Amino acid sequence: MFKPLSFALVAATILVAAINNPSDTLARTCASKCGSHPIQFTPGQYIRVEVINSTPNPIKIQKPSGTDAISLSPGQKLNLEQIEGTEPNTSLIFWSEKGLSLQAIVSKPNFGTLRLELRPTWRSPGDRSLYIMDDGRINVL
Secondary structure, three states: OHHHHHHHHHHHHHHHHHHHOHHHHOOOOHHHHHOOOOOEOOOOOEEEEEEEEOOOOOEEEEOOOOOOOEEEOOOOEEEEEEEEOOOOOEEEEEEEOOOOOEEEEEEEEEOOEEEEEEEEOOOOOOOOEEEEOOOOEEEEO
16 A cells, blocks of 8 residues: 555656756756857868958958958958868958957858858957867867
8 A cells, every 4th residue: 555655656746846847857968058069170171261241340351371451341241262271270360440349250151161250349359360270170269
């Protein structure tokens, strides 16, 4: 008699706990809590970088390893072809011609493209460079 009563009591307790605290009792995967994976490319892969100026002001973009600064008008899109992922830690620097802070939003719209969208922000000092490490990882600094 005590076994069925004990079983019923334990089952009722678990059921009440599950109803009152659903977030504590439901199993979830890491993907449901951890967010998206960081953007990464295969080392040695050629990467097409697409830069979009989503600010109301002109901005400048420069690859420090030898190019002059390129000016982007508001709303303009620029494609930089064949940045090799094995170059020792390739980077792009960017700044507002008016000295305003920028926010860099990176995405990977397809296998070989890295999209860098530059938006205005109130955060100071804001983002200033895109860093493509030789192991394929992407950092915004």
